Amino acid sequence: MKALWRNMEQDRERAVISWSPFMISLVLLMSIPMVFVLIPRIPPPKTLPGIPNIDETDDLALFRRATLASDEGGEGDGLRRRPASVPKIAFLFLTNSDLTFAPLWERFFHGHERLFNVYVHADPASRLLLPPTQSFRGRFIPAKSTQRASPTLISAARRLLAAALIDDPANAFFAVLSQHCIPIHSFRFTYRALLADPGARPSLTSGRRRRRSYIEILSGEPGLQDRYVARGEDVMMPEVPFDKFRVGSQFFVLARRHAVMVVRDRRLWKKFKMPCLKSMVDSCYPEEHYFPTLLEMRDPEGCTRYTLTRVNWTDSVGGHPHTYRPPEISGNMIKNLRTSNSTYSYLFARKFSPDCLDPLIKLADSVIFRD
Structure with a gap:
């Protein structure tokens, strides 16, 4: 009887072993429809692409070098005294295409x-x-x-400032420009205008004139609330309250101490580097908020609150300003582009199509x- 029972057990084990591959295949085959049922229920990412961790790590190392190498601390207290030197302008170009207007800039720089x-x-x-x-x-x-619609444009401008x-x-001013920008005055005029700022006040500690930055800083603009919550409700708090949130052109001229301030910043950056919600893509312009904020x-007293780069938004399309075409180019157009409501003439202008060269x-x- 025991022998019979032992034989039955062995037969059952062999049957299970022989059927196992078949059962596994059957189970897998039956699972395939379930995969297609479940996939739509897996929520897609709710945010736009952010900054890769490796990029952030590289940038932090670069910014530390820039801070240590700088002659001025973020609040004007020098890490080491600036050597006697003629002040220079650093022209910082952000581009994703050819520098079509380089020949015009060469004439501007010559001499x-x-x-x-x-x-x-x-x-x-x-x-x-x-x-080049x-x-x-x-x-x-x-x-x-x-x-x-991502903080990567802020990172690119910060890299340029750090470099x-x-x-x-000797770099005293830092002008952020694009490949579509052109100069609308001579270099001599531009240089004198930046250095002769009558609104610059002497430092309380050193007595030297503290050069101001030419950056647009606006509040109360239409749609500012939507821009503020583009990353989510209350995400910017407590570092950036709404009453301090500002908007302005991404093209500006920073004084050296403000360039250092930008590359030293960690507190506000941890908020502005957060990606926007996909549902708020039409309100996501981080590069227009981080610097003025x-x-x-x-x-705030160290800024003129206006930009020196003229842009025409009267017929913008998809968030892009008016693009000037060859038939529009004339002497009167250049003179009109210079006209400003502030105490200064505009020094640069955009946006020009390549065939305007x-x-x-x-x-x-x-x-x-x-x-």
């Missing part, structure tokens, strides 16, 4: 090589087909990917650089 430096952040995915001209050759900094701080302690909170070159000596 003033001791008074400026050029730095370019070119998106690694961009295809730059035109060979003299002033742009070898001036490209290590760059990371950028895209609209310029490290490169030359930071300076409004840290040194030739008509602009024709006006260079007779109008643009003739002040």
